[in-house]
Amino acid sequence: MxxxxxxxxxxxxxxxxxxxxxxxxxxxxxxxxxxxxxxxxxxxxxxxxxxxxxxxxxxxxxxxxxxxxxxxxxxxxxxxxxxxxxxxxxxxxxxxxxxxxxxxxxxxxxxxxxxxxxxxxxxxxxxxxxxxxxxxxxxxxxxxxxxxxxxxxxxxxxxxxxxxxxxxxxxxxxxxxxxxxxxxxxxxxxxxxxxxxxxxxxxxLPLKSTYAGNDLGRASKGAAQALLAKVYLYQEKWLESYNMAGEVISSGQYSLLPNYANVWREVGENSSESIYEVQATLTKGLVDYTNVQGPRGTPDLGWGFNTPSLSLVNSYEAGDLRKDATVMFVPSVLWDGFIAPTTWNNPRYNYKAYQSSVAESWNGDKGQTAKNLRILKYSDILLIRAEAGFHAGMTSEAVDRISEIRVRAGLTAVTSVTLESILKERRAEMAMEHDRWFDIVRTGQGPAAMSLDGxxxxxxxxxxxxxxxxxxxxxxxxxxxxxxx
CATH class of the missing domain: 1.25.40.890 (Serine Threonine Protein Phosphatase 5, Tetratricopeptide repeat)
Known part of the structure; x- marks a missing residue:
């Protein structure tokens, strides 16, 4: 593809x-x-x-x-x-x-x-x-x-x-x-x-597993079901969303990657956690997605926009592996050995948008990279299943799905959930992935969340x-x- x-x-x-x-x-x-x-x-x-x-x-x-x-x-x-x-x-x-x-x-x-x-x-x-x-x-x-x-x-x-x-x-x-x-x-x-x-x-559409070679990455049956589950969630059609997310889960086509940090790296492209992502190559790349968010300063890797907030950093529980996989802290040594120096303009950058020039496909063109963009992923479906299930009275299923996500993140499983705890988990799991604004709007968190952010x-x-x-x-x-x- x-x-x-x-x-x-x-x-x-x-x-x-x-x-x-x-x-x-x-x-x-x-x-x-x-x-x-x-x-x-x-x-x-x-x-x-x-x-x-x-x-x-x-x-x-x-x-x-x-x-x-x-x-x-x-x-x-x-x-x-x-x-x-x-x-x-x-x-x-x-x-x-x-x-x-x-x-x-x-x-x-x-x-x-x-x-x-x-x-x-x-x-x-x-x-x-x-x-x-x-x-x-x-x-x-x-x-x-x-x-x-x-x-x-x-x-x-x-x-x-x-x-x-x-x-x-x-x-x-x-x-x-x-x-x-x-x-x-x-x-x-x-x-x-x-x-x-x-x-x-x-x-x-066929199952994801039936695609091979150049067709890998095309829309699949699971992609359609996953998007429909999300569409139902946004309309508060709880039971329909719960059931459709269940179809994706029971298909056997998807699973969480053991390492959360790999989800947005090249090694995680079209992986078991991927349901649908925009396909990019060195010769036909994703225009300016990584460039917009690349660290700015010396050495210059991009424009430096869309930096993780202190609000996001402070929202993670102690020991949550997702924080360091989402937020690039300055100074630090990045996953590929690159040193994030204090000569960069901001203390934090979006790690999920980082394109490695030494460990991933790279031709020196910051404006058009081979980094795929994740649109739908399996952890999102687990969260949808949990949230819709909670509203539909399927609390035990919500507990199981939230626990599955938390354990991967290095946290303990839970024995109970509330809507607040589910949405907190959603923020940690999906941070910087273009859902947060829509999530706070659809769940009525807008005034409170933005007030806390000044x-x-x-x-x-x-x-x-x-x-x-x-x-x-x-x-x-x-x-x-x-x-x-």
Whole structure:
């Protein structure tokens, strides 16, 4: 799977829907590369469509600076970092919760996801026309729908209800653009679309263990079930979430790695703990994810943003192995022997984002690394099972799953749990992995958690991020703004 992302993408088939303020971005001339009929006559091109959706995940406006800003720097897990005078355009505002609808981070996240959704819709449109093995076609459709569900999950967590586009839109069809692309659906309708995609693909996708060679890392049945369990959790569908997480656990496809610190290292890529991760290579790397968070100073390893907060450091129990695996302390000797010197600007950095130049795949390009990005992992499913189980009255199962996680972390097993203890465990296990902000919002911890971090969470506003103003302008005000912005 890492290698297939290098395949050439056809401009014609990926000149897909982009919700943007620039109308010129929609004016792509047809037949720039190849005639549609000629393309469809070669069944080998079907995989090109699917790979194009995957490869979008590597782009800057998907999981790089802006995503890091709104999912991590906003939270009590992290501070802006870098230097006092480098605000990262709007990252200082993310840190202080003073962001507005004009900030570029929101535009990046919005545009990146809709570009990806556009690719997915285009791929589905053409996949249906290929004459290929039906089982293989069904799998391809399943992979693309899984990715589309993932992109919408990002959007609904950030913005609430959003426009739901599930078909290939003619770029000249102004009526469809105005009535579909620029009209928000409710949060409930958005979640319903995500559920529909995931329920459709569970039986289309194979188990992770059946993938081999270049296909390792593709979306699997377990990935769809895991994402659906998380989608149910966010909607407080406790029993559905509990049961779906149970399907992943009982599949026998996944297990915790013995060493928590290895989960985010190259040795942990596509491991037994991995359910779904963005695949990156030295020739087609993840743009600026590690660079944004790399230590800044001398020697310079990156921009130095998204540094673990004292609040996070102080939240760990004594003896919790996850603290030193998550927080890179300065000074120290890193796991690969590299010395973290006092000439770096900050006392802490995100260890999970660290790319070793001596012990991992490295070509000297900080801006595009071969480090995979974990999206869904098995420990997350154990936590979901525990939290949903607690709410559904399955307390013994919650105790067992929390104990399993704690023992791996070097802590003692527990004999009882509370919701507070489960959420505390979730913070320790998932720290700096882009879930913390969404977790404190969905569980109502926002005001208290941010107050302890010296920040003000505005109830009725900060539960959602603002719809980007440039998108509202492009829609001629058809897109409506979230409360408080």
């Amino acid at each position: 890492k290698n297939i992302l290098n395949n050439k993408l056809l401009i014609l088939l990926f000149s897909a829907l982009v919700i943007t303020s620039c109308e010129d971005d929609l004016n792509v001339k047809p037949n720039d590369v190849i005639e549609v009929d000629d393309f469809l006559n070669d069944p080998n091109n079907a995989i090109q469509l699917v790979n194009g959706v995957y490869s979008k995940q590597l782009d800057y406006n998907m999981y790089s600076f802006s995503w890091i800003g709104i999912t991590s720097i906003t939270s009590d897990d992290a501070d802006k970092g870098s230097t006092p005078t480098d605000y990262g355009t709007d990252k200082g505002k993310m840190d202080n919760l003073t962001f507005t609808s004009t900030d570029i981070s929101f535009s990046d996240v919005w545009e990146g996801r809709y570009q990806a959704i556009g690719r997915a819709n285009t791929a589905l449109f053409y996949l249906d026309q290929f004459t290929i093995d039906e089982t293989l076609k069904s799998r391809y459709i399943g992979e693309v729908k899984f990715l589309r569900a993932l992109f919408y999950f990002d959007l609904v967590r950030c913005f609430g209800g959003v426009p739901i586009v599930t078909t290939k839109i003619d770029i000249n069809d102004s009526e469809a653009i105005n009535n579909i692309v620029y009209i928000r659906k409710t949060k409930q309708e958005t979640y319903a679309q995500i559920e529909a995609d995931l329920l459709d693909v569970i039986d289309r 920040k003000t969470f505005i109830v009725g506003t900060h539960e959602l991020f603002p719809i980007p103003l440039d998108q509202i302008i492009a829609s001629d005000n058809r897109l409506t703004q979230n409360p408080g912005y």
